[in-house]
Amino acid sequence: MYKIDLIYLDKFQGCLIGVAIGDTLGHPFEGMIRERIYSRFNDFKEFIRSNKKLFSTYTDDTQLTLHTAKALIQGSGFNEDYFIREYVEWLEDPPIGPGFGCLSSIQKLKYGISWKKAASNSGGNGTAMRVSPIGLFYNKDTKNLKNSALRSSIITHSHPAASAGAIVVARAIAFLINKTIETEFLVDEFFEVIISSISNSGEEIWDEFIKILNKIRNSLNISLEAGLIKFSQVGVKTPYFIEDYLGKAFVHPYTLSTVACAIFIFLKNLDSFEECIFQLATAGGDSDTVGAIGGSLAGAYFGKGNIPHDLIQLVRGYKDILKIGEELWLKFKDIDITKANQNYL
Numbered sequence: 001m002y003k004i005d006l007i008y009l010d011k012f013q014g015c016l017i018g019v020a021i022g023d024t025l026g027h028p029f030e031g032m033i034r035e036r037i038y039s040r041f042n043d044f045k046e047f048i049r050s051n052k053k054l055f056s057t058y059t060d061d062t063q064l065t066l067h068t069a070k071a072l073i074q075g076s077g078f079n080e081d082y083f084i085r086e087y088v089e090w091l092e093d094p095p096i097g098p099g100f101g102c103l104s105s106i107q108k109l110k111y112g113i114s115w116k117k118a119a120s121n122s123g124g125n126g127t128a129m130r131v132s133p134i135g136l137f138y139n140k141d142t143k144n145l146k147n148s149a150l151r152s153s154i155i156t157h158s159h160p161a162a163s164a165g166a167i168v169v170a171r172a173i174a175f176l177i178n179k180t181i182e183t184e185f186l187v188d189e190f191f192e193v194i195i196s197s198i199s200n201s202g203e204e205i206w207d208e209f210i211k212i213l214n215k216i217r218n219s220l221n222i223s224l225e226a227g228l229i230k231f232s233q234v235g236v237k238t239p240y241f242i243e244d245y246l247g248k249a250f251v252h253p254y255t256l257s258t259v260a261c262a263i264f265i266f267l268k269n270l271d272s273f274e275e276c277i278f279q280l281a282t283a284g285g286d287s288d289t290v291g292a293i294g295g296s297l298a299g300a301y302f303g304k305g306n307i308p309h310d311l312i313q314l315v316r317g318y319k320d321i322l323k324i325g326e327e328l329w330l331k332f333k334d335i336d337i338t339k340a341n342q343n344y345l
């Protein structure tokens with residue numbers, strides 16, 4: 001087996017287990033302000049060790065990510081029918097801590113309502129949190145990556161913020177699995193790539209997202225707390241239930257704010273997976289989803305080999321997740337080889 005193949009395997013597994021670790025660690029803090037989370041411990045690692053029961057499960061973010069991976073494996077790529085079938089299957093898992101947008105639309109899909117009618121007009125982060133397998137699978141095919149991320153999003157969320165978030169996260173993952181911590185990457189290049197994935201759309205919310213991404217690029221020198229205060233509710237038009245949390249580090253479950261915070265925290269912590277995932281999971285607000293999305297970026301960049309074993313083993317059913325990562329990688333390799341042969345012929 002070629003060395004490059006094994007690097008990809010490490011990255012595929014790292015990304016999926018990264019989602020699950022971030023989700024598992026963030027879950028107990030969902031709905032809390034960052035300040036309050038930090039009042040509970042001096043040393044997060046020690047807190048995890050002595051409170052293992054608190055971290056006994058992941059949530060809908062990981063569940064739906066695994067269903068996305070399975071749909072890609074079964075369909076040898078994006079196929080709407082397989083995606084719908086897998087998301088409906090999720091209802092039997094059963095869902096853990098689901099968001100309203102996901103649950104209501106997928107319940108309608110279950111009863112045979114077409115996705116065009118079933119999709120909720122939610123701009124929630126429910127599609128960006130499950131999209132990482134698309135970034136992995138289409139990492140060499142940016143056109144299909146964008147198309148698949150978009151279509152995987154609109155079958156449950158018709159709001160353009162959701163599809164913008166799904167495309168950006170998938171594109172970021174495709175970029176990161178082709179980098180290594182030894183060679184690092186240029187932050188400017190990272191932004192150019194993800195911004196170009198949603199440029200020239202004529203879609204107002206996509207353009208707004210580009211402005212937010214540029215703001216993050218220019219804010220990487222501010223402290224983590226200051227950045228979270230700045231981006232926690234960015235783009236949110238109607239704060240509804242979070243009025244008490246405005247101006248605090250409390251990430252709103254809107255796609256733009258969640259993806260913005262996940263990217264910001266990830267880029268502030270490029271030296272250590274562990275530090276990165278700890279910061280993600282304790283971001284405040286929708287911590288499990290910040291953990292899941294940021295965990296997908298960190299896992300894709302660091303790879304499984306650079307993730308501490310004790311964190312992998314903390315995840316419920318981690319062996320199954322690694323297995324799905326391997327199966328997705330095998331499918332990716334198959335398709336890649338087929339394409340190479342077609343080009344050769």
Ligand SMILES: [Mg+2]
Pocket residue numbers: 059060061096097098288289
């Ligand atoms: Mg969740």
